[in-house]
Amino acid sequence: MSSGAAGDNIPIGTTKGPGESAGDFTIVTPDREGVVKIGEFIYYWDEVDGGRRRIFGRVASRAHLKLYPDAFMADPATSPGEVARILGFESADSELYEVNVSIMGHFSDTMGFVNPRIAPRPGLPVFLAEPETLAPILSSKNPGETGAVHVGSLLTRGDGEVPVSMDADEFANTHLAIIAGTGAGKSYLAGVIVEELLRPNNAAAVLIIDPHQEYDTLDQIPNIDTFRQINSEIEYRPEVKIFREGEFVVRRNVMHHDDILYLLGDVSTPQRVIARRALGSLRNKRNWIFDDLLRAVDNVDVASLSGGQTDQDGQEDYRSSKQALTFKLQDTLGRRGAFDDYKHTDMQDLLRPGRCSVLQVGGMDRRSQQIVVATILRRAFEGRQQTKRGETDPRDELHLPFPVFVLIEEAHRFAPPGGGAATSNLLAEILAEGRKFGMGIGLITQRPGKLDQDVLSQCMTQCIMRIVNPVDQNAVASAVESMGRDLLAELPALSKGQAIVSGAAVNTTVLCRVRERKTPHGGASYKSAETWTDYFRPEKVRRRKTDEALFPQPDGSAEVDLARELFGDD
Amino acid sequence: MEDAASELVGVVFDTILFNPDFGSAGPRIRPQIESDRLTPDRYADTATLVGIIALGMLDRDNTVIHGVTSTSPFIGARVRALRDNEITNFHKPNGRFTVGYVPHLLAHGHPLIEQLLLSLSDRLAGLFPEESAALSVIRNNLAWKLKVEQSK
Known part of the structure; x- marks a missing residue:
């Protein structure tokens, strides 16, 4: 019979047998320390392929095997444990749980998690996975390593105890989706990801489509020391360029004819x-x-x-x-602002390594937003294709000899269900073929139910935060195959700043506590009550009275004799 | 009940009036005066039998056991009522209040046990007012079963 090994923690439970499905098993635990949380990683030792290996699993659900009787809880001021103690039950083990665990398997550096395809034998001791064991198997990259995007730490452990990093190479090729309800922290997480992409270990070329002016605080990145690195190997200082409305222009003659027709409505x-x-x-x-x-x-x-x-x-x-x-x-097309006959925002100005360009498209109507985004995406994609095929030279505007990553906020505006937007087909094409040409898309949405499901399912890495709406939960469930049902059930229970990270950029689905941002958050909710009460501060009230006394009312209803107001009747 | 090293602690749970003559038509047809001579051994047969359930043991060294005990009473052992301080000692081994004999009593199955426990808890609540909250949880649970559920 296998048991523990040197270096293991104290066992936290015992294997009981197969679980509800083929991929599950159950353990029985008194959980004295309260560590067997949903989403926690545990392991047991077993013989696999001729060697003893740790078989890892993730806690999916837990149920009581032993409970205090309801009648013991009749008085809120008296604990059921005290009643039981008076009746002679002195043991600290008043609770016993049956825990359902999803089998992940043993970890191989080359294969990732390999499922043993058999439930553990009953009676094996089960251990809580140690931080130093867990960190390298959850994330393929350590924080600070080239390609690592350190988004936070494992939610079930202390803050920072087990870092969670995504692999930038993976999601920049096979795309990313950040899905969360309003106020769950999706733009905060996106900010963290962009910060990581702009660190010296990544120096990425990032473009953000920002309809709500939530990302302009990223412009502080170049001023923060940790983002700069100058030594014998690298001279790096990131750039963040905010393109406010009117600061980026699409030349009309580069627009696709179908886009112009779409713009007409x-x-x-x-x-x-x-x-x-x-x-x-x-x-x-x-x-x-x-x-x-x-x-x-x-x-x-x-x-x-x-x-x-x-x-x-x-x-x-x-x-x-x-x-x-x-x-x-x-x-439409003739209006000044986003479209021009001669001026054009250069692709090489928008996209270059170590630069994050934020395109604030909020001031435009919905169709203009789509056309601007479609034109920029199309040209970036053409640039990557042409550059890869050797059809450009460095002076060409479309010469983009590096992969690019485009983060699109309010993605449901640009890829509604069933197509129909100017960006729909283009996004579908980039998501399907972007990998070949080094163009990654990050879609951010609060309404996955209003995002085209084909588009969503092409995003191979998902960061999913609190979602309460059942329609949106179902949309996530159908589009995100890699996430277990057990974790989907967690979606409404997640708190602000907690995310389920799943898919290609991590080795296994993890519950993650998003790390603190280095730059201020630009997408915080408006402080309504503070603003309302501020209206009645004495100095504001006095100023309003003065203004109203001196100047005639706009509707002319109250004629004011300025001479009398200023100099009196004399 | 006492033996040399320890005392068995119990509680009166039932009384039975014992009178073999009751309903007997035999000897009583004789005059009472002759009865003593004819059946002298019957003279003291009427008695009140007191049913006691052992709750635990109280050792001379103040060790307390609640529930099933390792000894049993022997015939002729002296029985006495516990004083209040002894009741307190029995219910506060190591300074913490406990009524660990309750499950043992409930397992007895006698129809009067629950009623007995109700009156026991009332008495204990008087002796241990600081424990009345927890005692009332136990008491109310018993009362519910006894007075509500059994009346259905």
Whole structure:
């Protein structure tokens, strides 16, 4: 019979037998120390492939085997243990639990966890996994190592006791999803990930699509010593560039024709046909400007559209459609700000190693956001493809000779279920093929139920935080195959700043306490009550009274004689 | 009940009136005056039998055992009522209040045991007012079973 080995802790329980499913087993434990928590890692020793190995498992659920009678709890001021003691039960082991454990298997450096495919024999001692054993098997990279993204520590242990790191190489290739309800800390976690990506051990090229101005505090990263490293091997100082509205521009003639049509929104069929013709006529004109497009719309042959008929009414319809289309183009594509005829935010300015570019797209309408994001993503993806195929030279704007990682906040806006957004197909394509070209996507959403499930299921690493909405829980359950049902049940019970990290970037699913950020958090909730009460501070009240006394009311209802107000009746 | 080294502690749980003459039509048809001569051994047969359940033991060195004891009373042993301080000692071995004999009593199965426990807990609550909260949890649980559940 196998038992423990030198260096093991004191046994915390005993194996009982197979569990509810083939991948589970049960242990019985008095859990005197209260350490057998949901999500905790335990192990037993057994013979596997001719050697004695630690077989690891994760605590999935626990149930009482022995309980105090309900009647012992009749008086809240008297503990049931005291009642039992008076009745002569003096033992400290008043509780006994049956714990269901998901088998992970023994750990191999090359294969990861290898499931023994057999439940343990009854009666084997079970040990709590030691921190020094656990850390290297949960994460493939140690904090500080190249490619390590240290997101926090194991939730079931003390803060920082067992660090949890994700493998940047994995999620930058096979994509990342951060899913959490409002206020659970998803943008905080995303901030931690970006901080880690910008440390000297990663020096990543990161682009953040930020609709809510939550990431501008990252601009403090270059000022923090731990992010800089200058020695004989590396001269590194990260850069964070915030592109506020108006500071990044998409040149109209690099936009995809379908994107321009999408930007127009709901237009009539004749308008759509005219727009398509006009854009088609500009195909050979590489550097067209907005006026060229308007002229092309004006030049579309109405007679050919109406089938060569001489029907005046039909042609008149198309003429009015041209006019309506012109207005529509001026109102969307023609607006100053995000789109321009000549200026263009350079891809190499947005994306370069050691730089995080934050694109604040919050001021735009939803369609413009999608078009800007689609254009930038498309050009980045084309840049990676062309660079990899050797079709660019270093002077080309699209020359991107390094992998890039794009973090998209409010991802459900850019990939709604069933497609339909300008970014939908593009995102699906990048998620499917990005790995080949070194382009990773990180999707952040609070509504996984409103995110396309195909898109979500392409993200091979998931950081999932508290989710209460059952629709969203189900969306996570169907899209995230690697996460066990037991941990899905934990989703509503997670607290702020606690995450389930699962998938390709970690060796096994872990409950993680997100580490503290080095930079201030920019996405904190608004302090409503503080602001409301601030309105009534005496100096504010006095200032309002002064302002109202001196100046006439905007609606003219109260005429104020300024001379009298200022100098009195004399 | 006392022996040389220790005292068996018990509680009166039942009394039975013992009278073999009751209902007997035989000797009583004779005049009372002759009865003594004819059946002298019957004279003192009426008695009150007191049922006692052993709760535990109290050793001379103040060691207390609640529940099943390792000795049994012998015929002719002297029986006496415990004084209040002895009751206190019996219920506070090592200074901590306990009624460890309760499960033993409940296992006895006599129909009057629960009623007995109710009156015992009332008396103990008077002797140990600081333990009345925990005692009332036990008492209320018993009372519920006895007075509510058995009345269903």
